[in-house]
Structure formats: structure tokens, C-alpha cells
Amino acid sequence: MPAKKKRGAQTLVFDKPPVLTSWASIAGPKEGQGPWGQEFDWIMEDYLFGEESWEKAENKMLRETVKKALNKRNFDEADAEILMAGDLLNQLVSSNYAARQLGIPFLGLYGACSTMAESLLVAAILVDGEYFERVVAAACSHHYTAERQFRFPTEQGIQKTLSSQWTATAAGAVLLEPVGTGPRITAVSIGKVIDMDQKDANDMGSAMAPAAAHTIKTHFSDLNRPSDYYDLIVTGDLGKVGMAIAQQLFIRDGLQPEPNYSDCGVLLYDAIQEVNAGGSGCGCSACVLCGPLLKKMISGEINKLLFVATGALMSPVTSFQGESIPAIAHAVAIEN
Amino acid sequence: MKTPDPQRWKKIETEEYESLVQQVKPKPPLLKHCVWAFIVGGLICLLAQLIMNYLLYQGIDKVEASSYTAVVMIFLGAFLTGIGIYDELGKRAGAGSIVPITGFANAIVASAMEFKREGYIFGVGARIFTVAGPTLLFGFVVAVLIGLIKVFLSS
Numbered sequence: 001m002p003a004k005k006k007r008g009a010q011t012l013v014f015d016k017p018p019v020l021t022s023w024a025s026i027a028g029p030k031e032g033q034g035p036w037g038q039e040f041d042w043i044m045e046d047y048l049f050g051e052e053s054w055e056k057a058e059n060k061m062l063r064e065t066v067k068k069a070l071n072k073r074n075f076d077e078a079d080a081e082i083l084m085a086g087d088l089l090n091q092l093v094s095s096n097y098a099a100r101q102l103g104i105p106f107l108g109l110y111g112a113c114s115t116m117a118e119s120l121l122v123a124a125i126l127v128d129g130e131y132f133e134r135v136v137a138a139a140c141s142h143h144y145t146a147e148r149q150f151r152f153p154t155e156q157g158i159q160k161t162l163s164s165q166w167t168a169t170a171a172g173a174v175l176l177e178p179v180g181t182g183p184r185i186t187a188v189s190i191g192k193v194i195d196m197d198q199k200d201a202n203d204m205g206s207a208m209a210p211a212a213a214h215t216i217k218t219h220f221s222d223l224n225r226p227s228d229y230y231d232l233i234v235t236g237d238l239g240k241v242g243m244a245i246a247q248q249l250f251i252r253d254g255l256q257p258e259p260n261y262s263d264c265g266v267l268l269y270d271a272i273q274e275v276n277a278g279g280s281g282c283g284c285s286a287c288v289l290c291g292p293l294l295k296k297m298i299s300g301e302i303n304k305l306l307f308v309a310t311g312a313l314m315s316p317v318t319s320f321q322g323e324s325i326p327a328i329a330h331a332v333a334i335e336n
Numbered sequence: 337m338k339t340p341d342p343q344r345w346k347k348i349e350t351e352e353y354e355s356l357v358q359q360v361k362p363k364p365p366l367l368k369h370c371v372w373a374f375i376v377g378g379l380i381c382l383l384a385q386l387i388m389n390y391l392l393y394q395g396i397d398k399v400e401a402s403s404y405t406a407v408v409m410i411f412l413g414a415f416l417t418g419i420g421i422y423d424e425l426g427k428r429a430g431a432g433s434i435v436p437i438t439g440f441a442n443a444i445v446a447s448a449m450e451f452k453r454e455g456y457i458f459g460v461g462a463r464i465f466t467v468a469g470p471t472l473l474f475g476f477v478v479a480v481l482i483g484l485i486k487v488f489l490s491s
Contacts, residue, residue, distance in 0.1 A: 148450055155417050157433050210353065
């Protein structure tokens with residue numbers, strides 16, 4: 001007998017769709033100057049955020065975002081029952097160290113830049129399953145901590161390629177509850193790891209686009225929904241290159257009528273901000289969701305949103321060893 | 337009917353995908369990059385030449401003058417890295433600012449600055465040559481080989 005809440009191959013639906021009752025976002029200085037600067041709760045004045053190192057700054061970003069999401073509902077850390085969070089750093093240090101201070105029971109998740117969708121979908125399962133009543137899902141990234149771990153020292157004079165992306169300095173956190181007012185998570189699709197043999201670490205969009213297209217296609221076929229069901233489908237951080245490829249893949253996969261589609265990495269910055277193909281990092285999709293997108297859901301501009309955060313699951317070690325880049329995408333359906 | 341070999345299918349699929357990627361991926365503006373590299377690289381060399389000519393004019397002999405010039409250029413590369421200008425230059429000039437000796441100074445100072453927060457032993461000390469290391473190692477290897485060739489040729 002098939003599982004009661006599972007549909008098709010990879011999708012889960014909820015009997016009592018968990019409610020996003022509160023959320024918060026923090027954005028770095030560059031992200032604050034972008035087109036959605038007004039939509040974030042907090043814009044950092046500088047990259048150190050009053051700390052001694054970028055790593056400490058990232059940990060503080062996550063901490064403050066979680067607190068802010070709870071405070072908006074007049075809760076504090078003690079009221080949260082479980083925190084699900086992740087970031088890009090080795091051993092998930094930003095999340096682990098943030099959880100150390102927050103004192104909330106904690107599960108660390110690594111899905112590279114797909115972490116926000118991963119934390120949301122696990123949180124939704126825990127709430128729908130009646131295990132918890134106040135779950136926080138969060139993700140964060142910091143440009144300079146990611147840059148030094150995955151690429152070059154920050155002061156080095158390197159010419160970036162046009163397909164490269166800018167890791168966002170940003171964080172987002174969402175509070176999920178079984179009842180309340182706000183948009184609801186009605187279904188989630190758990191992605192497969194897809195690898196199309198892309199090896200260019202300066203072109204994550206091309207590596208991740210097939211994973212996004214696969215998850216989106218599977219989501220529609222699992223739920224038997226028409227491809228224009230959602231007011232907006234938004235991928236995490238495919239950037240301009242990956243977004244263009246994803247659109248081609250939608251056509252190849254026969255997603256007709258054409259969905260209304262965009263990408264957080266393309267949305268986050270202005271063309272003049274020298275980010276090449278766009279933004280990336282866990283914080284990119286997290287802050288766009290917890291800033292402009294959810295605000296638009298509250299105002300009724302968007303009523304049905306499919307949030308598909310995408311992650312490239314490589315490390316510098318695997319890249320140097322000549323391995324290709326595996327990628328994943330998880331879909332979270334958020335509806336009013 | 338024979339079932340298709342999954343590995344072969346995967347290969348065809350990835351090849352098709354690669355051609356899609358190549359269609360969509362933006363091509364680098366090669367001419368613009370070359371002009372930038374030529375002008376910035378040229379200006380760095382011109383500055384070094386001016387310094388060297390000045391030193392020669394002051395009556396310093398040629399071998400010493402070139403050493404002093406290198407020292408001044410390395411200092412300038414390091415200094416501009418420290419005040420955050422060299423990476424801005426490198427974004428546009430590419431090889432024009434990497435190839436001259438100032439680029440080498442940039443690679444070392446950038447690493448030193450980056451890893452200072454991990455302390456002087458395991459941070460700066462251990463990782464200062466993260467980027468410049470290969471150049472140093474293979475530079476030494478080639479120097480030894482050329483030295484050996486010279487020894488054999490002159491014996």
C-alpha cells in the first residue's frame with residue numbers, strides 16, 4: 001500500500017498544511033543596494049556585522065534572523081521547539097555556532113544552496129506529522145566566508161568569467177506552525193541528485209539547471225497539476241545562464257503552457273552590480289523568499305508559489321580531483 | 337529488441353546537454369579583455385622601466401638597478417593589495433595584472449591577509465603560499481634544471 005501522504009515518485013502532500021506564521025531576512029550591503037533592498041528586515045552596514053571575522057559575522061546573521069522571525073510573533077528562542085538550518089561552510093559551522101547560542105534543539109542540514117528548501121520541507125513534515133508546533137527553518141551564506149573556502153583569497157586580483165556567480169551575504173528564517181494566519185506549505189517534492197557531467201566550478205548554473213528542471217517536472221507529474229498552476233515558479237540560484245538553460249529544458253520536457261518562471265539569483269541584484277551571471281549561496285534564495293516573495297504573497301500579488309532552491313553539491317577537493325558537479329533541487333509549494 | 341545500454345544513453349544525454357550549455361553560455365569578450373590586459377600590463381612594465389632608467393641615471397650599475405626595480409614593484413603590488421586596489425584592477429585587467437611581478441606580490445599578500453585571523457603559525461605561516469606556491473615550486477625546479485644544463489654544457 002502506498003504511503004498515505006506520498007504522491008507519485010517524489011512528492012508529499014499535507015493533510016494540515018503548515019502555516020508560515022512569521023519570517024525574517026537579513027541582507028548584506030551589496031544585496032541591500034539591489035532592486036529589493038527595501039524588502040529585507042535588516043541591511044548590514046558592512047560585511048563584519050560588528051564581529052571580528054566573517055565567520056563570526058555569518059553566525060550572527062543566522063542568529064539574529066532566527067530571533068527576528070520569532071520576535072515578530074512575540075516569541076523568543078525558548079518558545080521555538082526545533083531549529084533546522086544550514087549554510088555553506090565546512091562542518092556547518094555558522095549554523096552549529098548559531099544554534100549554540102540560540103539554545104533551540106537543532107538539526108543541521110547541508111544542501112549547498114538548496115538548504116532553504118530542504119529546511120522548509122523537513123520543517124513542514126515535522127509540523128504536519130504533529131511532532132512539533134513551532135519549527136524554525138533557516139539558511140544563511142556570507143560572500144567572503146564562501147569565497148575563501150571555495151575559491152580564492154578575497155584580495156586576489158582575479159578576473160571572473162561571465163557565467164560565474166556572486167555568493168550572497170544574506171540569511172532568511174521562517175517560523176512554521178500548524179495553525180495561524182499566513183501562507184501555507186501544501187506540498188513538497190524531494191529532489192534527486194542529478195549530474196550532467198558539468199565540471200566548470202565557475203558555472204554553477206549549468207550544473208544545477210537539470211536538477212531544477214527534473215524536480216519541477218516531477219512535481220507537476222506527481223500532483224497531476226497543469227504547468228501554469230502556480231503564479232510563479234522561482235528557482236534558487238541558477239543565475240542568468242542556468243535560468244536560460246532551465247527554460248530550454250522546460251520546453252524539452254513539454255511543460256505546456258509555459259510556467260511563469262524566474263530565479264532568485266537573477267532577481268537579487270541589478271545588472272550594474274558586477275555579479276556576472278547573478279547571485280548564489282543559501283542566503284540568496286532564503287532572503288528573496290523571506291523578503292520580497294512572502295511579502296507579495298501577503299499582499300495577494302502572488303497566491304501560489306513554487307519555491308525550488310537549487311544546490312551544487314561539490315567541494316574544492318572533488319573539483320581538483322576532476323569530478324563533475326552533482327546538483328539537487330527541492331520544491332516547496334506555498335499557497336495562500 | 338535489445339535494451340539500450342544505460343551508460344551509453346547517459347553519455348548521449350550529457351553530450352546533448354553540453355551542446356545546449358555551449359549555446360546558452362555567454363562568450364567572454366576576448367577583444368576587450370586583451371585590450372585591458374595589454375594596456376594595464378604595459379603600464380605596469382612602463383612604470384618599472386621608468387624606475388629602472390631613473391636608477392641607472394643615478395649611476396647605479398645595471399644588475400643592482402634591476403634588483404632595486406623588482407623590489408619597488410613588489411612593494412607597490414603588495415601595497416595596492418593592502419589598500420584594496422589591486423583586486424579591483426585584476427577584475428578588469430586579468431592576465432595584464434597577474435603576469436607581472438606585482439601580480440605575484442598580490443597573490444602572496446592576499447593570502448597573508450586572508451588567513452591572518454587563523455593566527456600567524458597555522459594561518460599566515462601555513463597558507464601564505466596557497467596561491468603562489470605552485471609558481472615557487474615549479475620555478476625552483478626549472479631553475480635547478482637550467483642550472484644543471486649549464487653545468488653540463490660548460491664542462
